[in-house]
Amino acid sequence: GESVGLHLPTLSVQEGDNSIINCAYSNSASDYFIWYKQESGKGPQFIIDIRSNMDKRQGQRVTVLLNKTVKHLSLQIAATQPGDSAVYFCAENYSGNTPLVFGKGTRLSVIA
Amino acid sequence: DAGVIQSPRHEVTEMGQEVTLRCKPISGHDYLFWYRQTMMRGLELLIYFNNNVPIDDSGMPEDRFSAKMPNASFSTLKIQPSEPRDSAVYFCASSRSTGGTEAFFGQGTRLTVV
Numbered sequence: 512g513e514s515v516g517l518h519l520p521t522l523s524v525q526e527g528d529n530s531i532i533n534c535a536y537s538n539s540a541s542d543y544f545i546w547y548k549q550e551s552g553k554g555p556q557f558i559i560d561i562r563s564n565m566d567k568r569q570g571q572r573v574t575v576l577l578n579k580t581v582k583h584l585s586l587q588i589a590a591t592q593p594g595d596s597a598v599y600f601c602a603e604n605y606s607g608n609t610p611l612v613f614g615k616g617t618r619l620s621v622i623a
Numbered sequence: 624d625a626g627v628i629q630s631p632r633h634e635v636t637e638m639g640q641e642v643t644l645r646c647k648p649i650s651g652h653d654y655l656f657w658y659r660q661t662m663m664r665g666l667e668l669l670i671y672f673n674n675n676v677p678i679d680d681s682g683m684p685e686d687r688f689s690a691k692m693p694n695a696s697f698s699t700l701k702i703q704p705s706e707p708r709d710s711a712v713y714f715c716a717s718s719r720s721t722g723g724t725e726a727f728f729g730q731g732t733r734l735t736v737v
Contacts, residue, residue: 542723543722543723543724545725547728552730553730553731554627554714554716554728554729554730554731555666555714555728556728557725557727560725562723600665600666604721604722604723609721609722610654610656610668610671610679610721610726611721611726612668613658613665613666614665615665616665616666
């Protein structure tokens with residue numbers, strides 16, 4: 512069925528290191544993907560998005576990579592900081608007019 | 624814009640009581656979504672509206688749940704009667720469209736039913 516899932520439920524990284532959070536999606540028709548960050552007690556916040564006609568997109572300290580061949584999405588955070596500690600969700604959208612479907616989330620813990 | 628505004632932030636109620644959660648979407652957004660978040664099931668879409676009209680309520684768990692959007696700037700999610708298993712964080716989100724665009728989330732309402 513249609514689903515969005517994450518390989519790793521928790522990830523611990525040293526401050527200053529790079530973080531990579533992975534996500535698998537099952538629907539090859541998905542054409543839009545988003546990464547959200549959710550801090551404790553807050554709602555999910557948009558980080559970066561990518562459309563299926565792209566393989567890579569960069570933002571400030573973040574990069575999203577899309578591999579349509581294996582239906583895999585990743586979020587790379589450069590020079591991870593304590594403020595990056597949060598739960599990260601990937602979400603997908605397909606058929607152009609359906610709501611975002613969210614994965615379970617990965618908790619990122621930054622070790623100072 | 625102040626973003627999506629939800630109230631209350633926290634709600635504690637006794638089993639069997641009626642609970643009403645409120646949401647004010649971002650002005651100009653035509654879509655409004657209600658999500659429920661639990662540790663076990665993650666973020667689940669309950670219902671969404673387009674131009675104040677409910678489009679898909681297949682995620683609403685039971686008839687005890689109902690949602691309304693009387694105008695473009697206000698929506699409610701009601702649970703009657705509430706049960707302990709309804710305890711979760713409920714999020715409202717809005718967007719300009721469903722496809723190919725981000726949804727903006729409110730801060731959520733943490734509901735505890737005892």
